Amino acid sequence: MDEFTFLGLPRQTWQFINAFAPWFSAAGTITAVCVSLYLAAHQRRPRLKVSAGHRLIIASGMSPPHPQYLVIRVVNTGDRTVRIVHIGWRTGFFRKRYAVQDVGSSPLSSKLPIDLDHGQEAHWYVPMNFEEGWASYFSKKLLLPSWRSALWSLRIEARTSIGFTFRSPIEDTLRNILAETSKSLCKRKESKKPGTDK
Numbered sequence: 001m002d003e004f005t006f007l008g009l010p011r012q013t014w015q016f017i018n019a020f021a022p023w024f025s026a027a028g029t030i031t032a033v034c035v036s037l038y039l040a041a042h043q044r045r046p047r048l049k050v051s052a053g054h055r056l057i058i059a060s061g062m063s064p065p066h067p068q069y070l071v072i073r074v075v076n077t078g079d080r081t082v083r084i085v086h087i088g089w090r091t092g093f094f095r096k097r098y099a100v101q102d103v104g105s106s107p108l109s110s111k112l113p114i115d116l117d118h119g120q121e122a123h124w125y126v127p128m129n130f131e132e133g134w135a136s137y138f139s140k141k142l143l144l145p146s147w148r149s150a151l152w153s154l155r156i157e158a159r160t161s162i163g164f165t166f167r168s169p170i171e172d173t174l175r176n177i178l179a180e181t182s183k184s185l186c187k188r189k190e191s192k193k194p195g196t197d198k
Contacts, residue, residue: 046164047078048116052156053171054128068128069108070174072101074158074166076116083161085113087124090167091142091154099142101126113161135181147182151175 051073056066076082089099103109103124110122128134143150154175155167170178 045078046080046082046160046162047076048082048084048158048160048166049075049077050156050158050166050168051171052168052174054174054177055125065129070126070128070134072103072124072126072156073121074116075121076118079118081115081117083113083115084122084158085161086159087112088157088159089142089154090157091150093149093153097142097150133181135177136185139178139182139185143178143182144185147179147186151178151182154178 053071055069055071057069058066072087074084074087087101087103089101091097101124103112104126106125106127108123108125110124114122116122126134139147143154154170156170157165157167159165169175
C-alpha cells in the first residue's frame with residue numbers, strides 16, 4: 001500500500017509540522033496583546049506642541065519702534081485634557097541647566113496653571129524691550145560663556161501637572177537674536193579686560 005502524501009510530503013512530516021501550530025498560535029496571541037497594550041498606553045499619554053519665537057506687535061496708528069515680545073505657544077494635540085503648570089528652558093548636553101520663565105501678567109497672555117482640551121492652545125507674551133532687554137538678560141543668565149553650544153541645545157519646555165515635560169527647539173529668528181546678543185556681550189566683556197582698548 002502506498003504511503004499517504006500531500007504536496008509531496010509524507011504523513012510523518014505533516015504531523016511534525018502540525019506539532020508547532022499551538023506554539024505559533026500562542027506567540028501570535030502574545031504579540032497581539034502586547035501591541036494592544038502599547039497602543040492603549042500611547043493613546044493615553046498627553047501630547048503637546050511647544051514653540052517659542054520673536055514677534056512684533058503692530059497696531060493701526062502705532063509708529064516704530066514697535067513693541068517686541070517673546071511669544072510662547074502650547075497646543076494640545078492629544079485626546080486628553082492637559083494641565084500646564086509652568087513654562088521653562090533647558091540647555092546643555094551633558095551638564096544641563098534649567099530655568100523657569102516668568103510669563104508676567106500681560107493681558108495678552110494665558111494664565112498659569114491652565115487646562116487645555118484637545119485642539120486648544122495657550123500663548124504667553126513676554127516683553128523683550130524692557131530696560132536691559134530680555135535677550136541680554138537671558139543670554140547673561142543662561143547662555144554665557146559657552147553661548148554657541150548653549151544656544152544649539154536650547155529648548156523651550158512646558159511641564160504638566162502629572163510630570164510630563166514637552167520640549168522643542170526655538171524658532172530661527174529668536175535664535176539669531178540671542179546669538180547676536182551673546183556675541184555682543186562677549187565682545188563688550190573682552191574690551192573691558194586690562195590691557196585692551198576700550
